[in-house]
Amino acid sequence: MMDNMSVITMFTLSGLSGTASYRVTLFALTLLYYCVIWLVNVTIVVTIIVDKTLHGPMYIFLCNLCINGLYGTAGFYPKFLHDLLSSTHSISVPGCYLQGFVLHSSACADFSLLALMAYDRYTAICRPLVYHSVMTKQRVCIYVFTAWFISFYLLFMSTITTATSRLCGSHIPKIYCVNWLISNLACSASVARVVITAFNYTFYFCHVVFIVWSYFYLVKTCQTSKENKQKFMQTCMPHLFSLAVVVVSLLFDLLYMRFGSKDLSQNVQNFLAMEFLLIPPFINPLIYGVRLTQLRKRIVHLIFCKEPVLRLKS
Secondary structure, X not given: OOOXXXXXXXXXXXXXXXXXXXXXXXXXXXXXXXXXXXXXXHHHHHHHHHOHHHOOHHHHHHHHHHHHHHHHHHOOHHHHHHHHOOOOOEEEHHHHHHHHHHHHHHHHHHHHHHHHHHHHHHHHHHOHHHHHHHOOHHHHHHHHHHHHHHHHHHHHHHHHHHHOOOEOOOEEOOOOOOHHHHHOOEOOOOHHHHHHHHHHHHHHHHHHHHHHHHHHXXXXXXXXXXXXXXXXXXXXXXXXXXXXXXXXXXXXHHHHHHHOOOOOOHHHHHHHHHHHHHOHHHHHHHXXXXXXXXXXXXXXXXXXXXXXXXXXXX
């Protein structure tokens, strides 16, 4: 029996076959949107890095969240823009594994960073007396490194178990590569792949549970103090909104992959597949830039070079 791994060198992608009539327009709009994503995220990142008054834990976590947004979209938009101007939609096997790794690890890092931001707000509001001893610069660096490392490690293991499987197909019914769809092309099931995938889903589901629990406890605590309630509305509401956007976007994509209906139009299918790459990378920096007073004032100062504004405590 021929080893199919030596035969299959390219994957074909579906989803853009019906866009020929407006492909150039879609390319221009996508390129513009991608530039806007870079603009809003880089603005947040540069502002936080340049301004030393924003080097607190909350802003460091936010900076990493924006960097992760740029990292995740870099795994999708360049290839998607290329496919819009190409008559054939294919990707090399190593390129497909790389794209799947980048997109999945970015989604996982989102949950890890949002969990850190929830823990930061929980400590700041519910345990203010120990906040500065718990959230030291050294610990914040360790937290951030751990969040990135675990996301990369878990997805690396998942990608390796998928890449070592023998493939019996080369068509991926999506506009980008997904590890789960690649694993469906394997000639035989792998226990290691199933176990690792189940562990990853459980691990990050626990992240969501922790975030929901922490904010539930925060809401109860803030009801007893007007000052805490004001702090919650200013600094915690953006976190909750970001969590809702990320969870809903990924949930739509996961549910569609598992239970998707072929009766849906191709455009609707593409939107469901792209939602977590369209909305969170744009909305997250926007909502934080608007809601966080100190960050908003520093951005205005950085862009328009106005006189230094009053530095408020976060």
